[in-house]
Amino acid sequence: MDLGLILAGGIASGTVLLFAAIGEIFAERAGILNLGVEGMMLMGAVAGFSTTLTTGNPWIGLVAAMTVGGLLALLHAVVTIHLRADQVVSGLALTFLGTGLARVLGEGLANTNVARLPAFTVPVLSNIPIVGPIVFRDQSVLVYVGFVLVPLAWFWIEGTRPGLHLRAVGEAPAAADAQGIGVYRLRYAYVVLGGVLAGLAGATITLAVAPGWFGDQTVNGRGWIAIGLVIFARWNPIRAAIGGYLFATITPFNLGLQGVDRILGFENPFLPGRSATFFLDMLPYLFVIAVVILGSRQAARRRIGAPAALGIPYVRGERGR
Amino acid sequence: MTIRLEPRTSVPRWLSPALTIGAVAVALTISGAVIAAVGGDPVASYLHILNASFGSVGVLSDTLVKATPLILTGLACALAFRMRLWNIGAEGQFLLGAWGASAVVLFPLVPDGTPAIILIPVMMLAGMLAGGLWGFIPGVLRARLGVNEIIATLMLNYVALLWIQFWVFGAWSESGFQQTKAFPDAALLPRLADFADAVPAFAGLTVHLGLLFGLVTAGLLWLFLERSRWGYEIRLIGDSPRAARYAGIDIGRRLIIVFAISGAIAGLAGMSEVSGVVGRLQDRISPGYGFTAVIVAYLAKFRPGRVIVAAILFGALILAGREIQPSGVPAMIQGIILFTLIVADVLVRYRVRIERRVPVTAAAASPPAASPPAASPPAPSPGAGG
Numbered sequence: 001m002d003l004g005l006i007l008a009g010g011i012a013s014g015t016v017l018l019f020a021a022i023g024e025i026f027a028e029r030a031g032i033l034n035l036g037v038e039g040m041m042l043m044g045a046v047a048g049f050s051t052t053l054t055t056g057n058p059w060i061g062l063v064a065a066m067t068v069g070g071l072l073a074l075l076h077a078v079v080t081i082h083l084r085a086d087q088v089v090s091g092l093a094l095t096f097l098g099t100g101l102a103r104v105l106g107e108g109l110a111n112t113n114v115a116r117l118p119a120f121t122v123p124v125l126s127n128i129p130i131v132g133p134i135v136f137r138d139q140s141v142l143v144y145v146g147f148v149l150v151p152l153a154w155f156w157i158e159g160t161r162p163g164l165h166l167r168a169v170g171e172a173p174a175a176a177d178a179q180g181i182g183v184y185r186l187r188y189a190y191v192v193l194g195g196v197l198a199g200l201a202g203a204t205i206t207l208a209v210a211p212g213w214f215g216d217q218t219v220n221g222r223g224w225i226a227i228g229l230v231i232f233a234r235w236n237p238i239r240a241a242i243g244g245y246l247f248a249t250i251t252p253f254n255l256g257l258q259g260v261d262r263i264l265g266f267e268n269p270f271l272p273g274r275s276a277t278f279f280l281d282m283l284p285y286l287f288v289i290a291v292v293i294l295g296s297r298q299a300a301r302r303r304i305g306a307p308a309a310l311g312i313p314y315v316r317g318e319r320g321r
Numbered sequence: 322m323t324i325r326l327e328p329r330t331s332v333p334r335w336l337s338p339a340l341t342i343g344a345v346a347v348a349l350t351i352s353g354a355v356i357a358a359v360g361g362d363p364v365a366s367y368l369h370i371l372n373a374s375f376g377s378v379g380v381l382s383d384t385l386v387k388a389t390p391l392i393l394t395g396l397a398c399a400l401a402f403r404m405r406l407w408n409i410g411a412e413g414q415f416l417l418g419a420w421g422a423s424a425v426v427l428f429p430l431v432p433d434g435t436p437a438i439i440l441i442p443v444m445m446l447a448g449m450l451a452g453g454l455w456g457f458i459p460g461v462l463r464a465r466l467g468v469n470e471i472i473a474t475l476m477l478n479y480v481a482l483l484w485i486q487f488w489v490f491g492a493w494s495e496s497g498f499q500q501t502k503a504f505p506d507a508a509l510l511p512r513l514a515d516f517a518d519a520v521p522a523f524a525g526l527t528v529h530l531g532l533l534f535g536l537v538t539a540g541l542l543w544l545f546l547e548r549s550r551w552g553y554e555i556r557l558i559g560d561s562p563r564a565a566r567y568a569g570i571d572i573g574r575r576l577i578i579v580f581a582i583s584g585a586i587a588g589l590a591g592m593s594e595v596s597g598v599v600g601r602l603q604d605r606i607s608p609g610y611g612f613t614a615v616i617v618a619y620l621a622k623f624r625p626g627r628v629i630v631a632a633i634l635f636g637a638l639i640l641a642g643r644e645i646q647p648s649g650v651p652a653m654i655q656g657i658i659l660f661t662l663i664v665a666d667v668l669v670r671y672r673v674r675i676e677r678r679v680p681v682t683a684a685a686a687s688p689p690a691a692s693p694p695a696a697s698p699p700a701p702s703p704g705a706g707g
Contacts, residue, residue: 035471039656075660079660079664079667082326083326083663083664083667084326084667084671085663085664085667086663088407088471089659089663090660090663092409092471093659093662093663095656096612096615096616096652096656096659097659097660099652099656100649100655100656100657101653101656103648103649103652103653104355104356104359104649104650104653105649106649107359107648107649221475221476224475224476228472228476231469278484278487278490278491279487281483282479282483282484285476285477285480288472288476289462289472289476292468292469292472292473293466293468296467296469297466297467
């Protein structure tokens with residue numbers, strides 16, 4: 001068992017969580033909670049996979065996945081922003097819809113193979129001792145996109161004028177509106193951007209990290225894990241990225257663990273056929289709960305956290321918040 | 322053209338049911354279009370669903386069997402949702418309930434040969450306790466630590482499935498298969514078919530006592546919500562948490578108790594499924610009852626009586642949908658129905674007004690005095706207003 005391989009795998013599958021979590025951060029910072037991440041990711045995964053199967057070009061598949069994610073998010077945006085429906089229920093509906101639709105569209109895709117997006121090694125950086133081979137060797141192009149996206153997203157939100165507008169819309173929409181910021185327009189834009197990133201996250205699974213279509217199991221709750229990460233990260237893209245990489249490393253860890261007889265000289269209690277594997281498989285989900293507990297406690301203690309207008313429809317002319 | 326939503330001052334009585342039915346019709350139309358688009362035959366699919374679920378007494382009985390867990394899990398969700406607690410964990414609570422009931426037989430917690438009259442109530446209690454515990458956990462996390470209950474309940478669903486697998490693949494495995502040994506007869510809920518000797522018409526009917534659990538629970542829940550002080554407080558918390566706080570209601574306590582009761586009802590559904598249908602514990606005892614329950618509760622507008630009707634409809638969809646290709650169709654229809662229901666709900670609360678703006682060219686062509694409001698400057702529209 002090679003620890004480096006496991007960590008490199010963690011970086012790769014962490015990219016999936018990172019895209020989805022940053023997309024959700026954008027939507028939530030604009031004040032719209034979108035619980036449809038799981039559904040959008042599944043639709044992105046199936047759209048990317050089947051488009052690549054038909055066209056033979058994973059880049060077209062990637063575009064298809066992001067488009068589908070954005071369209072589903074647009075549906076959520078219309079229902080929650082203009083129609084003022086409950087964001088929780090609409091998001092849940094989006095997940096149900098995406099899951100069902102993905103299963104219909106994914107019919108017959110199991111056991112097929114498609115071209116992956118290219119992977120490459122970064123020339124100089126991969127020679128850095130220890131870190132280099134893990135982070136920069138033979139990673140998918142999307143992993144590097146993730147590296148670039150994280151600081152960009154953070155800087156966009158915290159350091160630019162449009163980012164200031166985004167935060168204003170999520171914290172105090174009435175005040176933002178009075179300043180001439182188009183609250184509806186920005187909310188639409190960021191909810192759709194969130195969907196595009198969720199679609200990208202789905203395609204990252206099927207076109208890069210774990211190619212193939214396995215029905216609902218393709219995403220297997222990672223959309224929800226991403227939403228948990230957003231709370232843990234206190235709506236900060238950099239914390240979300242760190243959380244995503246850490247979290248994803250646990251999952252390949254147990255895949256790796258299941259193959260070895262001895263860990264650090266002790267007999268491995270988690271070998272297949274021993275019942276403890278089931279408890280090991282529970283760890284990621286329990287970890288999310290633990291992480292959300294921590295995030296909620298910190299948010300409560302420091303009185304920072306969720307955007308103030310998160311989940312509240314904005315109606316021009318009604319008493320603002 | 323601008324779309325405006327204006328709150329309705331009064332809602333006609335017929336509007337809400339009419340829109341609900343309309344929403345289901347629209348959803349079926351959209352689903353039909355998708356089925357046709359992927360190469361299926363929507364009309365044949367729907368006729369098949371109708372025929373395979375309501376076509377004869379035999380299949381109607383099977384529909385009711387599928388509806389039974391949906392009634393109970395739907396009631397579990399309806400109770401929590403009424404308080405605006407998003408318990409998406411009925412699936413996990415269902416599984417834990419099934420596990421608790423099975424534990425009574427398989428550990429065993431009662432001596433072999435215990436008569437059904439004792440064994441069945443003990444199994445019910447164990448199932449409700451286990452499911453209730455699985456609801457109690459997210460309840461405490463939400464009330465005491467402020468943890469988002471949607472995430473907690475969803476994660477616990479995955480944990481519950483792995484917990485079941487641990488037992489089914491391990492200690493309780495029947496010679497290595499992914500199921501436990503069959504329960505003794507005393508642990509099985511009576512079915513109508515068991516009385517075929519006395520009433521020949523019951524021969525082959527699979528409806529079991531669990532349906533009665535569902536109907537009784539619905540009645541009790543209605544009494545609880547509509548006729549008790551507790552129910553009133555829960556509805557008040559759901560409608561206006563601020564008012565409830567001012568009224569001195571301990572919201573955290575209510576929240577934990579409602580979550581535990583909700584879990585117990587879902588747990589009873591799990592007990593009824595292993596004891597009335599499967600007759601043993603397997604890891605795949607639920608085709609997603611706990612998730613469909615969310616839509617059942619929403620379609621029923623959280624009213625216990627309507628949950629029964631909605632559960633029967635979705636029971637039919639699950640029963641007949643098994644044979645429909647592609648296999649994801651029932652799940653897709655459920656998702657689309659939930660979406661159209663949300664839109665219908667908006668239409669109940671708001672009146673949609675579409676205001677036409679006279680196009681600039683037309684305004685210029687008409688006499689200037691004819692329509693002063695339309696001649697307003699063609700400035701960029703402020704995001705379609707609201």
